[in-house]
Amino acid sequence: MSENPLVRSVNVSGFEIKYLFYEGEGPDLVLLHATGFLPWLWHPIARRLAGKYRIIAPYFCDHRVEDPRKGGVSWALLAEDMIGFLRALRLRDPFLAGHSMGGTVLTLVEALFGPLARKMILIEPIYLPTEIYRAKITVEEHPLASKSIKRRNRWKNTGEAETYLRSKGLFRNWDQEMLDLYVKYGMKEGEGGGLELVCHPDREAALFVGSAARDPWPLLPKLTCPVLFLEGEESPNRGFIDLGKAAAMMPRAERRIIPGSGHLVPMEKPAVIAEIIEEFFKS
Secondary structure, three states, X not given: OOOOOEEEEEEEOOEEEEEEEEOEOOOEEEEEOOOOOOHHXXXXXXXXXXXXXXXXXXXXXXXXXXXXXXXXXOHHHHHHHHHHHHHHOOOOOOEEEEEOHHHHHHHHHHHHHOOOOOOEEEEOOOOOOHHHHHOOOOOOOOOOHHHHOOOOOOEOOHHHHHHHHHOOOOOOOOOHHHHHHHHHHOEEEOOOOOEEEOOOHHHHXXXXXXXXXXXXXXXXXXXXXXXXXXXEOOOHHHHOOOXXXXXXXXXXXXXXXXXXXOOOHHHHOHHHHHHHHHHHHHO
16 A cells, blocks of 8 residues: 555535545544645654545645635634535544644534544644634734734745744744645745745635634534544643633543644644554544
C-alpha cells in the first residue's frame, strides 16, 4: 500500500469538496483541519494510521467564498456541508477528529445532526466566550480574524517562505515535515511569480468571522459519544477558551493537556497525536 493518499472530490450542495483518501481495512476516520490550513497537514499523522483505518481528510477552506466584513462563512453552514459530505460518502459510525475550526465544525455536526460518531477527538476547538456570539463583532474586533486578515501573503521563493515562517511564533515549533507540506501544498505560484497562500488571508478571516455565527456552548451536552479534548499547554487560546468547562458539560468527555505545545498541536507533535488517536479510538 502506498503511503501517499489518493486525492478525490465529491459534490456537496453544488460545491466540489476535495479530500485525501487513505485506503484501509478498518473503520472510517474523518480528519478535519484548522482554519486556513489544509488536509495535507494531517498526512504525517494519517500515514501512521493508514491501513488500520479508512481515512478521509476533506479540504474546507475555499468552497464557499464570502466577504469577512459581511459576516464571513458561518460555521453552522460548514457543519451542513460536512454532514452532506459524510452522507455523500455514505460514512456511518465514523471516528471523528478535528483541529481548531475542524473541531468546532464537527461539534456542530454531532450536536445538530447526530448521534453520528463512535468517538470524537477535538483538538483545541474554538469555543469562544458567549458574549462574542451575542455581539455583532467586526473583523477588527474578532480575536482571531483581526490577526489572520493581516497575514503576509507574498514570498519570492520557498526558501524565503520557510525562513519567514520559522521567524513567527505560530510556526516556530512545527515539525519539519509539517512545515515542508505547508509550503508545498499551502502555497501556490502567485501572479507575476513568487508564492502566495492557497487560502487567501481574506478567506481565512471570513472563516474566523463566521465562527461567531452559532454559539456551540448550549449544544455541548448533546455530544453523548466518548469525547477527548486535547489542549496545548502553551496555547494562547487557553486565556479565553475554557475546554475544562466544555468537557464537564458532556456526559462522556475528558480533557488532556499536551506538554510543550501551542495551539497548533498536530503540526508541532504529529507522532504524539497519532499515538493518542490510535489509543483513544482503539480502547
